[in-house]
Amino acid sequence: MKPFVFVLALAPGLWLLFRTLTGRLSANPIEDVTLVTGIWALRLLLVTLAITPLRRLTGWNQIIQYRRMLGLFAFSYATVHLLIYVILDQGLAFEYILPDIVKRPYITAGMTAFVLMIPLAVTSTRGWIRRLGRRWQLLHRLVYVSAIAACLHFLWKVKVMIGEPVYYALILAALLGFRLLWRLRPTSKARQPAQA
Amino acid sequence: MIIKRPADVRPSEITDEQLYLRRREFIRLAGGAALGAAAVPFAGGWTSPLSAEGQSPLAGIKEKVVTTDEKLNSIEEITGYNNFYEFGLGKDDPQRYAGRMKTSPWKVKIDGHCAKPAEYLIEDLIKPFQLEERIYRLRCVEAWSMVIPWVGIPLSSILKRAEPTGKATFVEFQTLLRPSEMPGQASDSLRWPYQEGLRMDEAMHPLTIAAVGLYGKTLMNQNGAPIRLVVPWKYGFKSIKSIVRIRFVDKMPTTAWSEATPSEYGFYSNVNPEVDHPRWTQARERRIGEFGRRPTQMFNGYGDQVASMYAGMDLKKYY
Numbered sequence: 001m002k003p004f005v006f007v008l009a010l011a012p013g014l015w016l017l018f019r020t021l022t023g024r025l026s027a028n029p030i031e032d033v034t035l036v037t038g039i040w041a042l043r044l045l046l047v048t049l050a051i052t053p054l055r056r057l058t059g060w061n062q063i064i065q066y067r068r069m070l071g072l073f074a075f076s077y078a079t080v081h082l083l084i085y086v087i088l089d090q091g092l093a094f095e096y097i098l099p100d101i102v103k104r105p106y107i108t109a110g111m112t113a114f115v116l117m118i119p120l121a122v123t124s125t126r127g128w129i130r131r132l133g134r135r136w137q138l139l140h141r142l143v144y145v146s147a148i149a150a151c152l153h154f155l156w157k158v159k160v161m162i163g164e165p166v167y168y169a170l171i172l173a174a175l176l177g178f179r180l181l182w183r184l185r186p187t188s189k190a191r192q193p194a195q196a
Numbered sequence: 197m198i199i200k201r202p203a204d205v206r207p208s209e210i211t212d213e214q215l216y217l218r219r220r221e222f223i224r225l226a227g228g229a230a231l232g233a234a235a236v237p238f239a240g241g242w243t244s245p246l247s248a249e250g251q252s253p254l255a256g257i258k259e260k261v262v263t264t265d266e267k268l269n270s271i272e273e274i275t276g277y278n279n280f281y282e283f284g285l286g287k288d289d290p291q292r293y294a295g296r297m298k299t300s301p302w303k304v305k306i307d308g309h310c311a312k313p314a315e316y317l318i319e320d321l322i323k324p325f326q327l328e329e330r331i332y333r334l335r336c337v338e339a340w341s342m343v344i345p346w347v348g349i350p351l352s353s354i355l356k357r358a359e360p361t362g363k364a365t366f367v368e369f370q371t372l373l374r375p376s377e378m379p380g381q382a383s384d385s386l387r388w389p390y391q392e393g394l395r396m397d398e399a400m401h402p403l404t405i406a407a408v409g410l411y412g413k414t415l416m417n418q419n420g421a422p423i424r425l426v427v428p429w430k431y432g433f434k435s436i437k438s439i440v441r442i443r444f445v446d447k448m449p450t451t452a453w454s455e456a457t458p459s460e461y462g463f464y465s466n467v468n469p470e471v472d473h474p475r476w477t478q479a480r481e482r483r484i485g486e487f488g489r490r491p492t493q494m495f496n497g498y499g500d501q502v503a504s505m506y507a508g509m510d511l512k513k514y515y
Contacts, residue, residue: 026287027269027277027484028340091488096477106475156475159338160385160456163285 005066009073012040013080030088037084038110039164041077042150044070046171049147053178068124071143075121078114078150106156113149116142147172251413254347259328263403263428263498266483268331269342271411273484278418279336280437281385282371282378289380290418296377297438299422308368308444311359318422322408324357325349329412330405332428334435335467335496339489341481346426347409352400354442360396364444367399368392369425369436386452392436393449393463394427397505403428403498406439429498431465462515466506467496471515 016036019025025032048070055063090097100107120140122128129136151172154165280290304321307313327347335341355367373389375381381388398404407426408415415421420437427434433453443449453461460474469479469492480489495502506514 027273028287028482030482030487031287031340088487089482089489093489096480100477104476158285160281160285162383162385 002066002069006069009044009070012036013077030084034081034084034089037077037081038154041074041081042154042168044074044077045143045147045150046168046175048074049143049172049175053175053182056178056182072121072124075117078117082110082114106153109149109156110153113146113153116146116149120146144176148176251416253413254327254409257327257329257347257409257412259326260331261328262331264331264333264343266333266343267485268345269484274342274344274410275416275418277484279338279432280380280418280420282380282388282390282438283418284380285385293379294417296379297372297374297417297421298377299417299438302422302440304423304440304442306354306358306442309361309364309446310444311361313358318408321354321423322349325353327409328405330407330426332403332426333496334426334428334432335481335492337431337433337461337465337473337478339476339478339481339492340484341492341496342484345411346405346407347412348405348407348426350402351404351406351425352402354406355399355444358442358444360444363446365396366445366448367394367396368441368443368445368449369394369439370441370443371436372438372440386456389440390436390452391449392425392434392451393445394425394434395448395505398427401502401505403501429467429495429502431467433461434465464506464511464514466502466511466515467492468494468511468515470494471512 016033020029020033048067051063051067051070055061086092086097101111102108120143123132123136123139132139151165151169155161155169158165276291277287278290279287280294283290283293299318302318303315304318305313305315327349330346330348332344332346333341334344369392371390372378373381375388394404405426407420407424408422410416410419415424417438420435420439423439424437425435425439434451448463451461451463453465454463467478472478478492481492482489493499
């Protein structure tokens with residue numbers, strides 16, 4: 001099952017690579033590859049965040065074993081997305097990139113989303129989970145902030161706020177809302193400790 | 197050396213350019229039909245009306261005004277990468293869906309403060325004037341650009357014929373409103389019909405044209421057939437497409453984008469590398485077909501001809 005999920009998460013990237021190499025992109029290929037990698041980073045981040053609610057609702061506990069892989073895939077797509085922006089789109093022109101990160105809210109949000117994912121990716125190994133103990137869960141709550149920033153990044157990028165960016169924001173709101181409700185449910189403390 | 201043409205390829209078997217350009221629409225249309233043998237007569241049936249409607253060659257283009265020696269963008273780029281929200285938000289949506297819009301018959305109503313208001317069939321509107329080729333840069337507010345060989349007539353010719361009165365200080369333009377053929381109009385991404393406007397002196401400026409063609413042929417729907425505005429020193433969204441109404445007014449008209457987001461899109465919307473879009477820089481642009489970015493020019497490089505119209509104006513305030 002794990003190899004299957006692996007291939008599934010990799011497929012959009014491979015398909016994009018195929019389209020790029022065979023000239024199947026639009027007249028603005030850099031925009032295409034930026035958009036596709038960014039969207040898949042966000043989608044996989046949302047899928048990762050859907051694991052816990054799904055597990056709680058269905059009792060399908062094994063599903064947790066895919067969470068790290070999906071999160072790392074989200075991080076990988078985000079990394080490629082950022083590299084495309086810095087290298088292909090901006091041509092490493094840091095005199096433009098750095099002011100943009102500070103001045104443009106959508107780029108600030110995107111960078112925030114990415115930077116917050118770095119410690120999560122680094123500490124995703126078994127060794128770090130053991131070493132950090134309870135603090136690991138606390139640290140990994142940063143994923144909520146990262147996902148909110150990622151949704152804002154997309155919302156603030158587009159000219160009219162309808163369609164896809166709005167749907168992702170609503171899905172994130174539902175996923176975070178679920179956690180809040182789960183925590184607030186009357187018996188929660190008695191039954192089990194809250195989890196990320 | 198004699199190069200022999202292979203005898204087994206008849207001209208009729210070579211894909212018509214028109215059909216090639218609209219292959220996606222064609223494939224979508226043909227999808228339901230049985231492919232193979234059945235598709236050939238079907239294709240034949242579609243080829244002629246499409247050629248007549250979309251891209252028949254324009255005769256009698258005399259003048260040629262070339263404002264740049266930069267490389268022209270290809271017809272595939274110009275017809276495949278468009279913003280035309282009436283057909284969807286994606287850059288390929290207009291190419292995919294604009295074929296549904298019926299452009300014949302097409303009427304343009306000219307009214308407001310003028311001595312001779314009238315409604316013209318597009319053919320009659322154009323007939324009295326000499327077509328010109330105009331090679332212009334087009335700079336989109338999204339920081340990409342193209343070089344496009346338009347065919348058209350100076351907008352001033354059309355406007356003068358209506359004899360605007362002294363009260364006419366602005367000109368307002370409207371795009372077709374027809375949700376049955378323009379799927380994007382079902383969404384409230386913008387207020388429909390799309391509306392734009394120019395100050396009278398901008399509208400009468402010799403660089404401003406009403407374009408009816410591209411690469412020597414009539415416009416394709418995704419580029420704003422059958423008639424659109426081209427104002428090369430302003431961001432692309434000012435160059436309104438598929439115009440059905442031109443109105444002389446005495447107040448600054450509201451425009452679709454400045455109404456949607458007043459803080460981001462002003463009435464003037466002159467290309468200006470020093471006035472950023474609130475959310476992104478306008479200092480550089482990507483020329484479609486190139487990697488990387490190039491610096492954006494003030495008034496898109498047409499400053500020597502248009503800057504005087506804005507003398508003394510604070511262009512940061514009147515963005």
